[in-house]
Amino acid sequence: KAGVTQTPRYLIKTRGQQVTLSCSPISGHRSVSWYQQTPGQGLQFLFEYFSETQRNKGNFPGRFSGRQFSNSRSEMNVSTLELGDSALYLCASSLGDRGHKDEQFFGPGTRLTVL
């Protein structure tokens, strides 16, 4: 069974640009969550999508947005990039049934560098 895949693996952008990251969950998983990881803040939750609907949202500005398609693949978009957006962006997939057994599986991440 294929794991969670993320593309691209690396990105370099300049301030003010926008970027779109993609995540393909494990087959059969309907929930996709996004996290930002930085040395200073650790892992922080961005948002979760389940069946094409945003189900949960973290404390990030509106420049961070996402969507999910009918095949459960998800994209995350960051507009008007700032230097502080440089981070490893991780997505996680799960069945999303909110149960006690709902295990999260992470992709390899996209390393975004903003110059």
Place this chain on the structure above:
Amino acid sequence: KQEVTQIPAALSVPEGENLVLNCSFTDSAIYNLQWFRQDPGKGLTSLLLIQSSQREQTSGRLNASLDKSSGRSTLYIAASQPGDSATYLCAVKETSGSRLTFGEGTQLTVNP
């Protein structure tokens, strides 16, 4: 607001030693707790998941325990190997949703 703390922040041990990593959380209303491993620059690998009703889970040389009432979990690694060197993260899933709240991690180095 849930807060997760991991102690120690870093640990260096000789090969073969048994070791314990600690995780504490402030709100006991959790669905489950997961332990992950992260190698430098890589994604997270799930090691163990403990449901809120469970006391412990075992996988190979790893054993994780959960004491929900006291807000604590431990990850026990038996007979450590250099390949165990990585950052270990614990995360709790709260009943209010599917988000995970992570600790800062313990950076483990196992010396040959």
